Amino acid sequence: MTGAPARDIRDMTVHLVRDLDELEALGPEWDALHALDPQAGAFLRWGWLMRGFRDAGHRATVLAVRAEDHAATLVGLLPLKSRVHWSRSRKEYQTQYQPAGRLLGRTQAGFLCAPGWEVDVIAACAETLSQVPWTELSLGRLGQGGRGKRFRSCFDKEVYSVSYRSARSSGGEGQPTIAADLSLPASFQAFLDNHPSASARDDLLSIEKRFLETGKVQLVDTSTDRFNAHLAILLSMWSEAELARRGKAPSSRAKDGLQRLLSEANDAGVLFMPMLVEDGQPLGVLAHLVDRDLGRVHAVQGGLAPSEVPVQTILHMASIEWAIAHGFGLYDFGQVEAADAARFGAAERKLRSLSIRRRVPARGQALDSANAAEALTRVLGHIRAGRQDQAVTGCEQVIAALSAD
Numbered sequence: 001m002t003g004a005p006a007r008d009i010r011d012m013t014v015h016l017v018r019d020l021d022e023l024e025a026l027g028p029e030w031d032a033l034h035a036l037d038p039q040a041g042a043f044l045r046w047g048w049l050m051r052g053f054r055d056a057g058h059r060a061t062v063l064a065v066r067a068e069d070h071a072a073t074l075v076g077l078l079p080l081k082s083r084v085h086w087s088r089s090r091k092e093y094q095t096q097y098q099p100a101g102r103l104l105g106r107t108q109a110g111f112l113c114a115p116g117w118e119v120d121v122i123a124a125c126a127e128t129l130s131q132v133p134w135t136e137l138s139l140g141r142l143g144q145g146g147r148g149k150r151f152r153s154c155f156d157k158e159v160y161s162v163s164y165r166s167a168r169s170s171g172g173e174g175q176p177t178i179a180a181d182l183s184l185p186a187s188f189q190a191f192l193d194n195h196p197s198a199s200a201r202d203d204l205l206s207i208e209k210r211f212l213e214t215g216k217v218q219l220v221d222t223s224t225d226r227f228n229a230h231l232a233i234l235l236s237m238w239s240e241a242e243l244a245r246r247g248k249a250p251s252s253r254a255k256d257g258l259q260r261l262l263s264e265a266n267d268a269g270v271l272f273m274p275m276l277v278e279d280g281q282p283l284g285v286l287a288h289l290v291d292r293d294l295g296r297v298h299a300v301q302g303g304l305a306p307s308e309v310p311v312q313t314i315l316h317m318a319s320i321e322w323a324i325a326h327g328f329g330l331y332d333f334g335q336v337e338a339a340d341a342a343r344f345g346a347a348e349r350k351l352r353s354l355s356i357r358r359r360v361p362a363r364g365q366a367l368d369s370a371n372a373a374e375a376l377t378r379v380l381g382h383i384r385a386g387r388q389d390q391a392v393t394g395c396e397q398v399i400a401a402l403s404a405d
Contacts, residue, residue, distance in 0.1 A: 011067065011068050011069045012065055012066065012067055012068060012075075012120060012121075012124045013065070013066045013068055013072070014063055014064070014065050014066075014124050014125065014127075014128040015063070015064045015066070016061055016062075016063060016128070016132070016370075017060070017061075017062040017063075017064050018057075018060055018061055018062075018370055019057075020053065020054065020057040020060070023050065023053055023057070023060060023062065024050070026046065026062070026064065026074075027046045027047070027050070029074040030046035030074070030077065030112075031045075031046055031047075032074075033074055033075070033076075033077060033112050033114060034046065034112055035293075035294075036114050036115060037112050037113055037114070037115075039110070039111075039113075039144045039147070040110070040112055040294075041108070041110070041291075041296070041298070041332075042270075042289045042291040042294075042296065042298050043101050043108045043110075043289075043298075044077075044079065044101075044110050044112055045291075047268075048104070048268075049079055049100050049101065049103075049104070051104060051264050051268070052081075052100065052101070052103025052104045053100070053103065055103070056081070056103050058373065058374065059081045059082050059083065059103065059374075060079075060080075060081060060082075060100065061080045061081065061082050061097065061370070062077060062078070062079045062080065062100070063076075063077065063078040063080070063125045063128060063129070064076075064077055065077070065117075065120075065121045065124050065125065067117070073114075074114075075113070075114040075117040075120075075121055076111060076112060076113050076114065076117060076118075076120075076121030076122075076124070076125070077111065077112040078111050078112075078125045079099070079100035079101075080097045080098065080099065080100055080137075081097070081098050081099070081100045081102055081103050082095055082096065082097055082098075082134075082368070082370070082371055083095075083096050083097075083098065083374075084096075084367070084371050084374045084375050084378060085135070085136075086378060086390075086394075087135075087366075090361075090366070091390070091393055092366050092367070092393070092397055093366065093367045093371075093375045093378065093394055093397055093398070094134070094135040094136070094361070094366045094367060095133055095134040095135065095366065095367050095368040095370075095371050096134060096135060096136040096137070096138070097129075097134055097136070097137040097138070098137075098138050098139075098140075099138075099139055099140060102257075104257075104260060104261050104264055105254075105256075105257025105258050105259075105260050105261035108140070108141045108142075109139035109140055109141065109142055109354075110139075110142060110144050110147070111125070111144065111147050111151075113147075118147065118150075119150070122147060122150050122151050122154065123154055125151070126151060126154030126155060127154070130155070130159075132368060133361075133364060133365045133366055133367055133368040133369075133401070134358070134365075134366075134368060135357060135358050135361050135365075135366050136355065136356070136357045136358075137354075137355070137356045137357075138353070138354070138355045138356075139151075139353070139354040139355075140353045140354075141335075141351045141352075141353065142351065142352045142353070142354060148164060148352050148354045149164065149352075151354065152164045152354060152356070155356055158359075159358065159359060160356050160357060160358060160359060161356070161357045161358075161359050162354075162355070162356050162357075163353075163354070163355040163356075164352055164353075164354050164355075165352065165353060166350065166351070166352060166353075179332065179333065179334060179335060179336070179348070179349040179350075179351055180332075180333040180336050180340075180341035180344075180346035180347060180348050180349065181330055181331070181332050181333070181346060181347050181349065182195065182320065182330065182331040182332075182333070182344055182345065182346040182347070183329065183330055183347075184320070184323055184324050184328055184329050184330060184331055185324070186324070187324060188320070188321045188324050188325070191320065191324060192204065192205070194345075195344060195345030195346075196343065196344055196345045197345070200342070200343045200344070200345070203343070204313070204317055204343070204344075207310055207313060207314060207317070208314075208317065211309060211310075211314060212314065212318075216278065216309075217276055217277065217278045217283065217309060217314065218276070218277050218278075219274050219275070219276060219277075219314075219318050220274070220275045220276075220277055221274060221275075222271070222272075222273035222274065222275060222285075224266075227266050227271075227273075230273060230275055230285055231259065231262055231263070231273075233275070233282050233285055233303065234262075234273070234285040234287060234301065234302070234303035235255055235258065235259060235303065236303070237282075237284065237285065237303030237304055237305055238250065238258070238301065238302070238303040239255065240305075241303070241304060258301055261300065261301075262287050262300070262301075265287075265289050265300075270289055270290045270291070270292075271287065271288070271289065271290070272287075272288040272289075272290050272297065272319070272322065273285060273286065273287045273288065274286060274315060274318055274319060274322070276309075276311055276314055276315055276318075278307075278309065282305065283304070283305050283307050283309055283311045284302060284303060284304040284305060284307075284311035284312065284315055285302065285303045285315075286299060286301075286302040286312075286315040286316070286319060287299070287300045287301050287302070288300060288319060290328075294330075295327070295328050295329040295330065296328060296329070296330045296331075296332060297319065297322075297323040297328050297330070297331050297332065298332040298334060299316070299319070299331075299332060299333050299334040299336075300334055301334075302315065312340065313340070313343065316333065316340070316344065317344075319331070320344070331346075333346055335351070363400075364400065364401070364404055366397075367397055367398070367401045368401065369401040369402050369404065369405050372398050372401055372402055375394060375397070375398050375401075376394075376395075376398055378394065379391050379394040379395055379398070382394060
């Protein structure tokens with residue numbers, strides 16, 4: 001919270017930006033706002049999200065908040081993606097909103113707010129969303145302090161059902177998910193001297209001596225020519241670990257999303273993905289996104305094979321050393337176990353998942369006309385499947401949504 005006095009949201013204008021050309025033109029202002037927000041991250045960058053918008057622009061909905069009493073300066077953004085859902089119980093198409101990062105396989109959500117404008121930006125976004133058709137809005141893995149809680153409080157509990165709880169690991173099982181950040185000093189020795197506890201430091205030095213200095217295991221960089229092979233290894237290890245942990249492998253959709261995320265990062269030149277091997281056999285891979293402008297390295301996803309070697313600890317330690325050597329100021333562990341974060345002396349951040357649903361959407365509040373084309377595609381599917389009643393109902397709803405504009 002910035003502590004600045006709240007401004008009347010009538011002095012602000014919220015634009016629903018859905019046109020691809022408008023999103024392209026928003027780039028310089030988006031980047032400038034991103035640089036001002038200390039809670040911004042790599043997954044909220046304009047250049048990153050545009051890679052998803054360009055491929056699925058019809059699903060983009062970005063709330064752009066401007067301060068009219070400050071020369072229409074852009075002071076806030078909430079990047080979302082829409083999807084069309086067919087409700088069997090209500091027999092209607094529904095617009096639902098999710099984080100825009102879902103277009104690139106990431107569920108992390110968040111606002112961008114100019115200093116001094118957080119309270120007003122969040123209130124203005126909530127007010128605008130309350131006036132447009134949708135049935136469910138989900139913001140998963142919010143790690144921006146109190147912004148999710150403030151956003152939640154803007155919605156009338158008589159009209160909306162709101163859930164705001166600790167984010168869980170894949171599938172919603174297991175312990176609550178945390179994130180952890182490590183501020184990086186000027187040298188790796190300074191990190192060892194000041195961040196881990198004395199016992200943890202001794203443990204890290206022992207691991208380095210036993211496994212790396214003896215040559216028992218080796219670190220291999222993921223160069224361009226090795227990317228596809230290393231990616232396949234990571235996906236295979238991740239799938240096998242999830243199967244062992246949860247009793248089921250990740251869905252094809254989840255794997256496709258991760259593959260696309262890392263492929264996009266590799267194409268953009270922002271991927272760092274070390275692999276640990278023993279006798280030529282892979283033990284683990286840890287993928288990172290590199291944000292050179294903000295000086296941050298973000299761990300995204302790892303794949304680990306069963307081993308007596310402390311693979312994850314070695315990969316994190318090596319990645320921290322690499323980040324320090326390349327002048328980065330922060331290492332983001334991503335989703336991590338609390339014990340692993342503590343071992344390195346990292347600061348924990350709780351991740352929350354926010355879900356807001358309209359309790360009983362009134363007529364015209366379920367489907368946004370911006371999603372008419374996607375809904376008609378679904379209608380065509382009903383026709384081909386011989387579900388004439390659903391097709392007729394869908395057509396009537398689309399006509400009503402377009403007529404309301």
